[in-house]
Amino acid sequence: MPYEPPPDLAGLSLAEIADLVAARKLPPVAQWSPAEVGESHMEIRADGRWFHEGGEITRPAMVRAFASLITRDADGLYWLCTPAQKLKIAVEDAAFIAIDVVRKDDALAFRLNTDDIVIAGPDHPLRAAGDPDVPALYLAVRNGCEARLNRSTYAQLAEIALEHDDWSVVSQGARFSLIPA
Numbered sequence: 001m002p003y004e005p006p007p008d009l010a011g012l013s014l015a016e017i018a019d020l021v022a023a024r025k026l027p028p029v030a031q032w033s034p035a036e037v038g039e040s041h042m043e044i045r046a047d048g049r050w051f052h053e054g055g056e057i058t059r060p061a062m063v064r065a066f067a068s069l070i071t072r073d074a075d076g077l078y079w080l081c082t083p084a085q086k087l088k089i090a091v092e093d094a095a096f097i098a099i100d101v102v103r104k105d106d107a108l109a110f111r112l113n114t115d116d117i118v119i120a121g122p123d124h125p126l127r128a129a130g131d132p133d134v135p136a137l138y139l140a141v142r143n144g145c146e147a148r149l150n151r152s153t154y155a156q157l158a159e160i161a162l163e164h165d166d167w168s169v170v171s172q173g174a175r176f177s178l179i180p181a
Helices: 014-023 060-067 151-161
Strands: 036-044 050-052 055-057 070-072 078-081 085-091 096-104 107-112 117-119 126-130 135-142 145-149 168-171 174-177
Touching: 014 096, 014 107, 014 117, 036 078, 050 060, 055 060, 070 145, 096 151, 107 145, 107 151, 107 168, 126 174, 135 151, 145 151, 151 168
Parallel strands: 036 085, 096 145
Antiparallel strands: 036 050, 050 055, 070 078, 078 085, 096 107, 107 117, 126 135, 135 145, 168 174
């Protein structure tokens, strides 16, 4: 059966977005402790493109499948994890790219380059990094991994932040500064 990407976020209610998030069944990578550890020879570039042994992985379904297996450990290392293997993966910046954001009611919903949908809030905070001249915004996704907001998504969030005097946004009751500390 072919993959059907989720509909445009702007046309959905917050309840419909939450239903899409809940419907995504992800592997329980945090529960797995594989005995075999190795190298995947894979890389995620800063622009979100995936490579294996130097060749780009161009099939979106493959990228989406691999992305569901990513975890990041306390040392900042990224891994592709299955019940049998834990394979190191090189990540230039972030494992995901946030490519769209929409505000619905009291929440900010983000679409990632993998078609995952993440609702910012206490469980998925936004983090400002870089410096005031060259800021970078990151959204916590899952298993220690983050999504970097691309330029257009950053601009969308900046429009929302203009409503506050302190250059911040609020989602699910949590306030996030867009200014790097």
